[in-house]
Amino acid sequence: MAKKLRDLDELFKGRHVERELIILCVRWYCRYKLSYRDLAEMMVERGLHVAHTTIMRWVQRYVPEFEKRWARYARKSGRSWRVDETYVKVRGRWVYLYRAVDRDGNTVDFRLSPKRDVAAAKAFLRKALRTQGRAPTSITLDGYAASHRAVRELPGENPAWRNTKRRSSKYLNNLIEQDHRGVKSRIGPMLGFKNFDCAAITLAGVELLHRIRKNQFAIGRLRIKDQTPSAIWSAVLAA
Structure with a gap:
């Protein structure tokens, strides 16, 4: 409960x-x-x-x-997801902000990760599934191999992913890349974060206000x- x-x-x-x-x-x-x-x-x-x-x-x-x-x-997002990662600096080192939007540009979910690999991609997608309560019908990715492998392996871990189609399209992912700008433009004046946990909380606030602005x-x-x-x-x- x-x-x-x-x-x-x-x-x-x-x-x-x-x-x-x-x-x-x-x-x-x-x-x-x-x-x-x-x-x-x-x-x-x-x-x-x-x-x-x-x-x-x-x-x-x-x-x-x-x-x-x-x-x-919160309204549920659509079931066609565009997934991508962008960079955020914490204590002078780059970490990775995993983000996804649906075909209408609504935020699906986000997750800050110290690494960019298969485990990080899976952790983000599991979080997105918990948030939305349902798997997407399709996921559009860029060419990064680790993300594709994560999507391929998830159906073996959870049957909710079995009907999800994986696509690779730089053109279709322009939507998520444009959406990054709404978040990154706010992060810029912060001049980097000093602590990973504090960065994660602050970014959660930025994402929340970004979603409110998009009437989600x-x-x-x-x-x-x-x-x-x-x-x-x-x-x-x-x-």
Whole structure:
């Protein structure tokens, strides 16, 4: 049974800053090309004097919680996946961000990996299967052999993959390569990450805001009258 989400008051208990401002800082950092220091300066105009390191800790603390709450309203993606990897620098070394979108450009899933090999590709596809609850009818890959091998071997591990067709097309994968830009453009101003786990959480926040921007959440049933971003976030997190 899924663990019950904590009440918002409990989630923000002990914080000496209004939760709306904490949510705003996390949301803006993950969405816009801002540094922690930029946000700290901007908050001064709202009467909040906070260290940039405090905002960093808020991102690490609350992104996983925000992911859980938004996940309740996530729409399933289509069943034709485009899978690709892009590069992210952590402590001066390149690591790999596995990502997939469907034929309409909706995000399927993502996973940060220290390696780019068969095991990493399988781990990403297993995660995507858990997220979507169903295997794709087709997966389009680039020419990297490890990813093709992963897709070939998965049906032997899980019958859910038995009807998935594997394709290789640079043209069809232009869609995922274009989608990388929406994420990478936000990562650029961060100037690299110092810690792999922190990078994974921060990227999860960036991906969450990227999906919200693409309208991948069915929040209509909440009947939110005020359609400002702050009101929508408050309604989703409190529901």
